Amino acid sequence: MNIVGFVIAISTLITLVMAARGWETCTSVPLNDIGTDIIFIYNAPVKPLNTGCYIANHLFAYPFNQTLLAEIEQVPNVECAVPILMHRLRAMVFTGIDPTQTITNAVKPSDVIEGRYLKADDEYVALVDKEYASLNNLTLGSTVSYAANYTVVGIVEVSATNLIKSHIYVNLPIVQQVLPEKPIGFVNMGLIRTTSPSNVKQVSEALKEQWPDSSTLTGLDLAETAFGVIRIGEETAWGISLALAVITVLFAVKSQLGNVGERTKEIGILKAIGWSNKNVVNQIVVESLIQGVIGGVIGCCLGLVFGSIALSTIGGEIGGALSLVPFDPVLIAVGFVIALVSAVVAGLFSSLRAARLVPVEAIRTT
């Protein structure tokens, strides 16, 4: 039946677009937290030593000269490249940061929930993660150690989706001094912010071309590995939906034509008792429109339900994308309008055939 066709097409459209949006949102969340579009690292074939190892996003990341970041900043469309030195010893993650970078950084001033953020001239002081602090009964003024002792000046709450979440954050120069490898002037990660999200792909390719041994992680790469969801971009989703909409129209026309065929006799009778072609066309278009409205409404509702289910499945690691994708009335309106338009097109198209019926012939068919 026609209504079913409308319902399937419209609900699929809405589900697909919602899922695509959820997906796109998810991919941007982990890196958004640290104000970064691309993470620049050198994957290193380094074995962990007893003294700890360099990591980045659970990968080994080989230290490189900090001056490289200045070169990266010369690449077109790169706004900044922020140094990070991240080190791990057993389950502990220790990160050196540049506190002057407040937009793009492993931890930002807005993450501080107690005490203060780091200052550029701070030495043996640290920010500690809220959970780590409560597990170890650390408060402001307590001492933590990782290769050296630091006074806790701030407790930070860093989102679980932050890919470089650490336990202890200390000023970069201190970290470079205290680590057993003494990596003075070295970092193992660059957090790169591009001038616009649309440049991410191009910048990441440019970086790989200029530094062939390096690796870049974008939100896209991360999502592919981290979320394990088949990726459909919103554009693709609209593309598929557009094709679906065309199929809906064709399906509706075909089904309405069949309808008219079945109702040849009925239409013939109406014409015989004085209905003009205009009356017949009106009747069929209105009927088709009613089907479109019913199908559209049910389709929109089902689409919202399926879309919501899809959104809560997508990005399970960050608790589902449902809360991240706002309800979009435009999407619902578009779905509904497609149902209406295909209903009218189908009605008009098939009623033209009905109008050509000769009443006597229609009445003869029994």
Added chain:
Amino acid sequence: MMSNANMIEVSNLTRTYKTKSGGVIKAVDKVNLQVSEGEFLTILGPSGSGKTTLLNLIGGLDKPSSGRIVLDGLEFSKLCDGDLVNVRREKVGFVFQAFNLIPTFTALENVEAALVPTNMPKDERLQRSSKLLEMMGLSERANHLPSELSAGEQQRVAIARAFANKPRVLLLDEPTGNLDTKTGKEILQLCHQVSKTQGQTVVAVTHATYVKDITNRVLYMRDGKLYTEIPQGEAVQ
């Protein structure tokens, strides 16, 4: 009630059909017919004699191969398709051979369907339709679908529909077919009564001979031709 003016004038009317085998059937063959205003004319004829074809031509549902039809002063050959629609809507009430009710419409909606193309507002249409059903003794059945009605009831709905637009001419194609003699007679009587009070001209086509009792005039149809007497060599059915 009867006047001398001719409501229907048919002259030299022929309607041929081409068969698949290449032959030609003259379903209506050079028919001449005048029906005065207010007259109740019955045409009797066996199956296949061309009765339905003739009625369809008079009602503007079909176009003749040759000949002339004038209905209430309108010559069909001079009318365009749109005008023929107007004739069907305003001048003619049709009761088709096989009821031809719309199966998805209720009895009331079937009657109202004849008024939909007029300018009448919806509530007035419904009011008129229920009044007609009441006249046909079908008030109780107004909201029933045709499939829920007996053959006689369906036929009465069809008659109510034919009367709906107060036509000048009522064309009844086998109004009593499928009905038993008693019901058939009742229905014809009803048609006769209503058409008489409304001054309508009626042409009824049937092979039920009992209509003779209530009509003004009887004509006989055989192989597309009309006769005033039963053609020789035939017995009355």
